[in-house]
Amino acid sequence: MTTGRSSMDLRFDWIGLLFACLLTLFIALPLIVVGTWAFTEVWRYPSVIPQQFGLRFWGQTLARGDVWDALFLSLRLTTTVTILSAVICLPAAYAFARMRFPGRNILFLSFLASHAFPKFGLLVAIAGIFLQLGLISTFWGVVLIQLVGTLMLMIWIPVAAFQNVDRRMEEAARDAGATPLRVFWSITLPQAAPTISAALLLTFVGTFYETEGAWLIGAPEIRTMPVLMISFINNQIVVQYGAVLSVMLWVPSFIALMFARRVIGTGAFARGFGA
């Protein structure tokens, strides 16, 4: 009996390995190709590996002023959107999680609306309004349009986080002498923090890569990194410029995800979605 069980435990899972390989192939292969192009100077068909590696295109790309402008603009925009989204959405999420008021469910579901319709149609409609308000091609116009995209994530995940905080923990703090505000600060927020951090991180990364809104509302004055990358890919015959920008764009999210994995833990993401 015991021997049978241990032999089952030790049996190699070939199907699992196959799935792991396929997933790695689908996820990693495009990244490898783009990464390779970024450090390639000559790569001609039918060669599988480049004929010549080098950093020539990095030097050319990083020497451009518009690349640095776009990078700093993207970081400023993303930080502003994430902070504003947190300030607006977290109190709302707490209200949705803990309070009962008329129209609560409809209002809560309405945050799905921005993701339930074709996004480009919505953006064009908003762009029409922004045009009248003089927000087209301005920093705050792009901030507003990107805020719309963050609402669902920054409401739904924190709501789940606040709902998952054990009410008995809060009551125990009241019992120990804490006022409701102190309970929120010392118990509720720290308990919900890992999941809220996950939502903030997803918002930051999602906003950093947001292209449609930034392009439609921001052009021609506001050019974020993804918008610049698209214009490079569309207007330049040389693949390497786009590849270099892709790798540059990949770095912030990689750092953020590594930070999240260390500080937050993967469980927080799952809990955020109600797991």
Next chain:
Amino acid sequence: MAHLAIEGVSKLFGTSFAVRDFSLEVGDGELVCLLGPSGSGKSTLLRMIGGFERPSGGTIRIDAKDVTTLPPERRPTGMVFQSHALWTHMDVFNNIAFGLKLRRLPKAEIRERVESALALVGLADYSRRMTTQLSGGQQQRVALARSLVLEPKILLLDEPFASLDQHLRERLREEVRDIQQRLGITTLFVTHGQDEALALADRIVVMRDGRTEQIAPPSTIYRQPQTAFVAGFIGSMNFVQGRTRNGVCEHPLFPLAIPIEDGPVTLAARPEALTIRPSDRAGAATVHRIVDFGTHKMVDVDLADGTRLKAMVAPDDRIRAGMRVEPSLASFFVFRDNELVHQSMPAAAKAEIEALQRV
């Protein structure tokens, strides 16, 4: 040490009463158990005393001060929750020190009080552990220390051992009783386990549907239940339905003298008060099953009308399944409409009185 007075307290959720017109006085240093099945209102009552629920009516006084409308943070009560409710983002020390820090005590005093609270619950070396690294029993001890360190006037325990295994539960309840007696703290303990209530309480309050069924010391609750519900809820009890006419029960197996008005009655007897002896009489009962508990045997007996009774017999008794037996009651209770209307004199007490009369 404090005195708790609950006067006519009710709690209405929507249109149904969770607690209805409940009154109780708990004296200094007394440990009172609120006992009842799920939904009997015992936890709601405890939460009203702790300030987590606002009563729909009535008043709650602690040392003659009306606390009915005070929020939990302004009440001199300490609550220990069933789920422990320890703050997982703090270590053991900070869990216990939280309330002391809110009171802005000097750091040295906080350290001293936390350490003595931990020593009191037997966890002196655990202050730097995270709560998630503790076992269920250790977590409950920390929860107890967190309440005790604030020196509450009234300690409220809401089924604190419900999530623990039987062995640990028995050990912890003895420890809690020792600590409670040592500190002389007035305590209310909610449980749905009768053994816990019988082992711990100075007095037991049996609750049902938000009302009090009986308030009495454990021995009285067991030996003199005032309602059929209490009789059935505390310990094991046999019930037999019958009728009385002219002061005699008409049940064919139990033709007992019951000096009450004619009408339907419920006879009730503990398994230890039910004796059985072999019989060939038509209409006698049949032994269905015997369970040997080592110290005694429990015999399931089926009456002709399908009623199943439990009788406790000596471990060396030779009774066997399938045997025909004649049951008789050494002592019994008689209930009508849930109320006790007659109680026979227990055999032991009867013998004692006869011995005294002979002298």
